[in-house]
Amino acid sequence: xxxxxxxxxxxxxxxxxxxxxxxxxxxxxxxxxxxxxxxxxxxxxxxxxxxxxxxxxxxxxxxxxxxxxxxxxxxxxxxxxxxxxxxxxxxxxxxxxxxxxxxxxxxxxxxxxxxxxxxxxxxxxxxxxxxxxxxxxxxxxxxxxxxxxxxxxxxxxxxx
Amino acid sequence: xxxxxxxxxxxxxxxxxxxxxxxxxxxxxxxxxxxxxxxxxxxxxxxxxxxxxxxxxxxxxxxxxxxxxxxxxxxxxxxxxxxxxxxxxxxxxxxxxxxxxxxxxxxxxxxxxxxxxxxxxxxxxxxxxxxxxxxxxxxxxxxxxxxxxxxxxxxxxxxxxxxxxxxxxxxxxxxxxxxxxxxxxxxxxxxxxxxxxxxxxxxxxxxxxxxxxxxxxxxxxxxxxxxxxxxxxxxxxxxxxxxxxxxxxxxxxxxxxxxxxxxxxxxxxxxxxxxxxxxxxxxxxxxx
Numbered sequence: 371x372x373x374x375x376x377x378x379x380x381x382x383x384x385x386x387x388x389x390x391x392x393x394x395x396x397x398x399x400x401x402x403x404x405x406x407x408x409x410x411x412x413x414x415x416x417x418x419x420x421x422x423x424x425x426x427x428x429x430x431x432x433x434x435x436x437x438x439x440x441x442x443x444x445x446x447x448x449x450x451x452x453x454x455x456x457x458x459x460x461x462x463x464x465x466x467x468x469x470x471x472x473x474x475x476x477x478x479x480x481x482x483x484x485x486x487x488x489x490x491x492x493x494x495x496x497x498x499x500x501x502x503x504x505x506x507x508x509x510x511x512x513x514x515x516x517x518x519x520x521x522x523x524x525x526x527x528x529x530x
Numbered sequence: 531x532x533x534x535x536x537x538x539x540x541x542x543x544x545x546x547x548x549x550x551x552x553x554x555x556x557x558x559x560x561x562x563x564x565x566x567x568x569x570x571x572x573x574x575x576x577x578x579x580x581x582x583x584x585x586x587x588x589x590x591x592x593x594x595x596x597x598x599x600x601x602x603x604x605x606x607x608x609x610x611x612x613x614x615x616x617x618x619x620x621x622x623x624x625x626x627x628x629x630x631x632x633x634x635x636x637x638x639x640x641x642x643x644x645x646x647x648x649x650x651x652x653x654x655x656x657x658x659x660x661x662x663x664x665x666x667x668x669x670x671x672x673x674x675x676x677x678x679x680x681x682x683x684x685x686x687x688x689x690x691x692x693x694x695x696x697x698x699x700x701x702x703x704x705x706x707x708x709x710x711x712x713x714x715x716x717x718x719x720x721x722x723x724x725x726x727x728x729x730x731x732x733x734x735x736x737x738x739x740x741x742x743x744x745x746x747x748x749x750x751x752x753x754x755x756x757x758x759x760x761x762x763x764x765x766x767x768x769x770x771x772x773x774x775x776x777x778x779x780x781x782x783x784x785x786x787x788x789x790x791x792x793x794x795x796x797x798x799x800x801x802x803x804x805x806x807x808x809x810x811x812x813x814x815x816x817x818x
Contacts, residue, residue, distance in 0.1 A: 372531055392533035392576065393566065415564045417718075419631055428605065428634040434563045435635070436556075438533050439578065482630065503717045504629020 379440040381406060382450025390437040397421045399437030400447065408448035408477040412506070419505035422478035423447045429485045431504075448477035451484060459529075460484055460522045467518035471509035479505045483519045491527050495520060531573055535581040539665045539694045542577050547667045547690030549575040555692055557585070557601040558635035560628065561644045577692075584694065588613060594700035600639040600693050604651075605630075607638070617698060618812060619707030619726055619805075620654035626711060627651060629718055639693050642675065645683045646720075648745035652679070653726035654709045656742045656752050660698050666691035676742075679749035705730045706812030708805040711744070712797050714788065721745040722789040725777065725801035727809040734764040736810070741773070741802055746781040746794050753780040756802060765810050773806055774799030 378387040381404060388403035400406040400423070409432050412420035416434040423432045424446035425439075451458040460483050463469070470476045479502060486493060486501045493501070498519050499512070507515060536542040546553045551574030554562050565571040579585045585601035588610055596613055604624045607613060614621045624638050627650050639662065641651035655675045662678065664671050667690045675696070680686045687693070707728035713719035724744030729736050741756035756776040763769035783794035 375533065391531075393531050395563070395567070414567055416560055416628070416632055419629060422631055425634075428603075429631050430634045431631045433567075434559055434632075436533070436559070436563070439556075439559075439580070486630075500717065501630050504631045 375438050377438055377441050380444045382446060392436065392438050394437045395433050396435040396437050396440055397432035400432060406447050406449050410474050410477060412474065419482060420475050420478045422481045422505065424481060424485055429482055446481065448480050451480060459525050463518040463522040467514045467521065469510060469514040469518035475505060475507040479515060487523055487526060491523060493523060532575045534575060534577045536577065537581050539582055539692055542579055542582065543665045543690050543692045545575060545577050546692060551575065553577065555579055557640045558603055558637045560632050560636040561640060591697065596698040597695055598638055599695045601637055604633040604636050616701040617658060617707060619709045619728065619809060620658050623654035623709035623726060624651040638696060642678055643685055643693060645679055645685050647682055647747060647749055648721040648724065649750060650711055650721055650724055652750045653724050653742040653744045654707060655696060656750060657707055657726035657728035657740045658698055659740065660696050662696050663694045664691050665694055676752045681748045704813050706809040708808035708812065710801045710805045712801060723794050723797045723801055725798060725805045727802065727805040729809050729813060731813045736760050736763055741777060743777060743780060743798050746783040746798050751780060753777060756780065760806060765806055770803045770806065774803050777802035
C-alpha cells in the first residue's frame with residue numbers, strides 16, 4: 371500500500387485539500403475525494419475530453435493529470451461556471467440550442483468552450499471546431515454545440 | 531509508487547540512478563499516465579520534473595537561438611510568437627499532436643523520449659539541427675536529437691539520465707522550415723507519414739537542406755541523400771523529383787491498415803516535395 375499524500379489546492383476559487391494515492395488521477399480525486407462529479411470519465415486516455423478541467427487556466431484532461439500534481443494549483447470545473455442560480459451564458463445557450471442529449475460530454479465541452487472564449491472572445495466557426503476537436507460527442511453531431519458556442523460568444527461580446 | 535518532486539535536474543537524475551525498479555520521468559504525462567492507467571508500465575518511482583524552474587522556461591540563447599525546457603507544453607510554444615516566427619515548421623509539428631487538452635500538457639522532450647517513430651514533434655527538431663542536454667551519473671552532455679531515438683519506444687538514454695531541454699540553433703538569415711504529415715482524417719490522429727524540411731537560401735538557390743521523415747522506419751530518420759538532392763537547386767521540377775525519389779528510397783515502413791508499405795513510401799516523397807516548397811517560401815520571407 372502506497373502512502374497517501376496530502377494535497378492542498380483550489381477548486382473553483384475555494385481552498386480544498388484531500389488525501390490521495392499518488393497513482394490516482396485528478397479526475398478520480400475530484401469525483402471520489404472532493405465530491406465534484408461534473409467532470410466525467412469517458413475514455414480515461416485523454417481522447418474524449420469528457421473530463422476536461424482547467425489547471426491554472428490551462429485546459430487539460432483531468433484523467434491525464436495526477437491528483438498530486440494539483441498541489442498549489444487552481445482547478446476550474448463545470449461546477450464553477452454558474453453564478454448561484456444564474457447559469458453561465460454558455461450553459462443557457464446549450465439549453466436554448468438543444469446542444470446536448472445524453473449530457474456526458476457536456477461538462478467537458480462547457481469548460482473547454484469557456485476557456486476558448488476567455489482567450490478568444492470572437493472565434494470563427496473553424497476555430498471553435500478545432501478547439502473542441504478533443505471533446506467527443508456521440509449524440510449531437512456537433513452542429514448544435516458549435517452554434518451554441520458561437521451564439522454565447524456573440525451575447526458575451528455584446529454584454530461586455 | 532513513490533512520487534518525487536525534485537527541484538534540480540541533478541537531483542532528478544540522482545533519484546533515477548539509485549532507483550531499483552521501474553522509473554519514469556513525468557512532465558506532461560500524456561504518454562506516461564496512459565501507460566500507467568492501462569497497466570503497461572507501473573513505475574516504482576515517478577519523478578515529476580515540473581518543480582524544476584528551468585524545465586518550464588522558453589528562453590533565448592546568447593547566439594540568437596532558443597532553449598525549450600523539458601516540461602514546456604505545446605501550448606506554451608505555440609503562444610510564443612517570436613519562436614513561431616523563427617521556427618514555424620518545428621512548432622507546427624508539435625502543434626499537430628493531440629487536442630487542445632493534450633497541447634496544454636504534452637511536451638516536446640516527452641514526445642522525443644516516448645520513442646514513437648511517428649512522433650510529430652521530432653522531425654522538425656532534427657531538421658533544425660537541435661541538440662538536447664542530457665544529465666546523468668557521468669555528468670552532462672549535449673547530444674544531437676537524431677541520436678536519441680533507438681527504435682519504437684526506445685531511446686539511447688542510459689539509466690539515470692534525463693533530458694533537461696532542447697537547444698534550437700539561431701534561425702539566421704534566409705532560412706525556412708516546414709512539417710507536413712499525412713493522416714486519414716483532419717485532426718486528432720497519428721502520422722502515417724511525416725516529413726520536415728529545413729533549408730537555407732542564397733537568392734533562390736538552396737545552400738543548406740535537412741530532410742527528416744517520420745513514421746516510415748523504426749525511428750524518425752534524417753535522410754542526408756534527400757537534403758543533397760536539392761542542394762544548389764532552386765527547387766525546379768527535376769530537383770523535386772530527385773528529392774521525392776531520395777525520400778521514398780529511405781523508407782522502411784510498417785504495413786498496416788492505416789497505410790501500406792507502398793502507400794507510405796510514395797507519400798513520403800509527396801510530402802517531402804510539398805514541405806520543401808513551403809520551407810522555400812518561408813525562407814523567402816513568405817508566411818506560407
